Amino acid sequence: MSRVADIAAALAGYDPKALSVDGVQAFLASLVEPTVLREREYVPLFEALGRVLAEDVVSPFSVPPHDNSAMDGFAFDGAVLDSPASEIISLRVAGTALAGAAWRGALSQGDALKIMTGAVMPAGFDTVVPQEFCTVEGDTVRFPANALRRGDNRRFAGEDLMQGRPALLQGERLTPAGLGLLASLGQAEVSVFRRLRVAYFSTGDEILSLGEPPREGAVYDSNRYTVFGLLTRLGCEVVDLGMVRDDPAALAAALSEAARQADAIITSGGVSVGEADHTRAVMRQLGDMAFWRVAMRPGRPMAVGLVPKAPGNANAGAAVLFGLPGNPVAVMVTFLAFVRPALLRLMGCNASSAAPPPLLRARSAVSIRKKPGRTEYQRGRVTCTPGALPEVRIAGNQGSGVLSSMVEGNGLVVLHHAQGSVAPGDEVDVMMFDGVV
Ligand SMILES: Nc1nc2c(c(=O)[nH]1)N[C@H]1C(S)=C(S)[C@@H](COP(=O)(O)OP(=O)(O)OC[C@H]3O[C@@H](n4cnc5c(N)ncnc54)[C@H](O)[C@@H]3O)O[C@H]1N2
Numbered sequence: 131m132s133r134v135a136d137i138a139a140a141l142a143g144y145d146p147k148a149l150s151v152d153g154v155q156a157f158l159a160s161l162v163e164p165t166v167l168r169e170r171e172y173v174p175l176f177e178a179l180g181r182v183l184a185e186d187v188v189s190p191f192s193v194p195p196h197d198n199s200a201m202d203g204f205a206f207d208g209a210v211l212d213s214p215a216s217e218i219i220s221l222r223v224a225g226t227a228l229a230g231a232a233w234r235g236a237l238s239q240g241d242a243l244k245i246m247t248g249a250v251m252p253a254g255f256d257t258v259v260p261q262e263f264c265t266v267e268g269d270t271v272r273f274p275a276n277a278l279r280r281g282d283n284r285r286f287a288g289e290d291l292m293q294g295r296p297a298l299l300q301g302e303r304l305t306p307a308g309l310g311l312l313a314s315l316g317q318a319e320v321s322v323f324r325r326l327r328v329a330y331f332s333t334g335d336e337i338l339s340l341g342e343p344p345r346e347g348a349v350y351d352s353n354r355y356t357v358f359g360l361l362t363r364l365g366c367e368v369v370d371l372g373m374v375r376d377d378p379a380a381l382a383a384a385l386s387e388a389a390r391q392a393d394a395i396i397t398s399g400g401v402s403v404g405e406a407d408h409t410r411a412v413m414r415q416l417g418d419m420a421f422w423r424v425a426m427r428p429g430r431p432m433a434v435g436l437v438p439k440a441p442g443n444a445n446a447g448a449a450v451l452f453g454l455p456g457n458p459v460a461v462m463v464t465f466l467a468f469v470r471p472a473l474l475r476l477m478g479c480n481a482s483s484a485a486p487p488p489l490l491r492a493r494s495a496v497s498i499r500k501k502p503g504r505t506e507y508q509r510g511r512v513t514c515t516p517g518a519l520p521e522v523r524i525a526g527n528q529g530s531g532v533l534s535s536m537v538e539g540n541g542l543v544v545l546h547h548a549q550g551s552v553a554p555g556d557e558v559d560v561m562m563f564d565g566v567v
């Protein structure tokens with residue numbers, strides 16, 4: 131009764147020793163259905179950025195509520211433009227309409243009304259001439275007939291949001307624009323799914339925690355901070371379980387605690403075949419796991435599975451475990467390619483909000499060696515020149531432990547599974563990560 135084995139059995143061509151990137155994505159799409167987060171809460175708009183909408187938001191009224199002017203100028207009945215008597219239109223100015231209050235005075239055809247941007251269009255008037263085109267003498271305004279067409283500079287009621295129609299959909303992640311949209315509906319609070327809780331820890335005896343003195347053969351734990359940043363950017367609630375030494379009891383305790391507290395778990399290190407690694411054994415003992423060698427670079431060894439929240443109680447559910455390779459760039463690449471879309475689904479995002487960042491088409495400035503049969507992600511720096519396709523250069527040393535080139539780059543050149551080497555000038559796909567991770 132292994133869910134992981136069932137999913138694997140249903141995947142055509144599943145080979146844990148040479149799984150393609152597409153194969154991993156298909157596996158995760160089955161393992162992580164967007165069903166985990168059912169709990170919802172109301173939060174004020176100022177706390178809602180990045181949160182996922184738990185229900186559709188239907189406009190209680192239209193925005194803007196009235197036809198209004200898009201310019202400071204003079205509103206008039208645009209019929210006079212249909213067959214103007216002379217090159218200069220001359221109208222009597224009946225008064226001024228300010229934004230925020232409707233004009234209540236009488237108007238007749240042949241009148242104009244001085245109007246401010248956002249002010250309600252008076253009934254029967256459908257056109258606004260910007261004041262830059264006008265000369266005013268006493269109560270007469272004049273402007274060239276060819277300066278505009280009937281209907282210009284009028285904004286329609288409901289052109290932004292129509293009363294009774296959905297303004298935002300369940301499963302959308304709230305962006306700054308989304309917050310503004312909700313505010314324009316007068317809504318001070320919004321119903322969102324509770325935040326996804328993700329626990330993480332680093333493993334390995336050669337890894338030092340910050341504050342520890344340097345030691346020969348040891349390196350500081352960078353993954354803990356990178357993973358913290360990746361999860362925080364995503365809007366997750368993080369459960370930091372620190373560094374866990376390569377000891378079965380310590381690893382089992384950390385993994386159980388992570389599963390108890392969180393919806394998902396990210397570990398780094400210990401998923402390859404090293405002799406001293408107990409991580410795989412402990413994962414296998416506590417969870418329903420798959421261990422893969424993925425046909426990609428970086429990010430070859432990887433573990434994925436489910437760890438029960440309360441062993442022996444199936445109703446308590448399970449946390450999804452992502453056992454990422456230890457190399458710092460492999461952590462980031464596997465996070466972007468696999469973990470991030472899966473976490474977005476767990477957060478309750480709909481298909482479009484959970485989609486990976488769109489790929490940018492760029493011209494490679496350099497040659498890139500690549501073997502068909504695996505997907506490679508190379509750190510690159512994309513630059514744009516007006517009128518030309520964006521250009522990408524490979525950023526620094528591409529070793530999977532080299533974080534400095536990840537800092538230097540702004541995107542990952544994605545060299546697809548079947549693709550071969552790239553010559554200078556060839557077009558390539560780039561997954562931009564600036565602002566995403
Ligand atoms: N015989 C084989 N050896 C290796 C294989 C393989 O298939 N066969 N795969 C290589 C690849 S690719 C990777 S990636 C690594 C992954 O190994 P692990 O996931 O078991 O990770 P570790 O061995 O624990 O660490 C790898 C590397 O990353 C550094 N590291 C680990 N944790 C951190 C951290 N928190 N902060 C900074 N750096 C970290 C660690 O020092 C190692 O240098 O295996 C290859 N070997």
Ligand code: MOO
Binds near residue numbers: 427428455530531
């Ligand atoms: O592919 Mo490993 O995952 O970093 O070198």
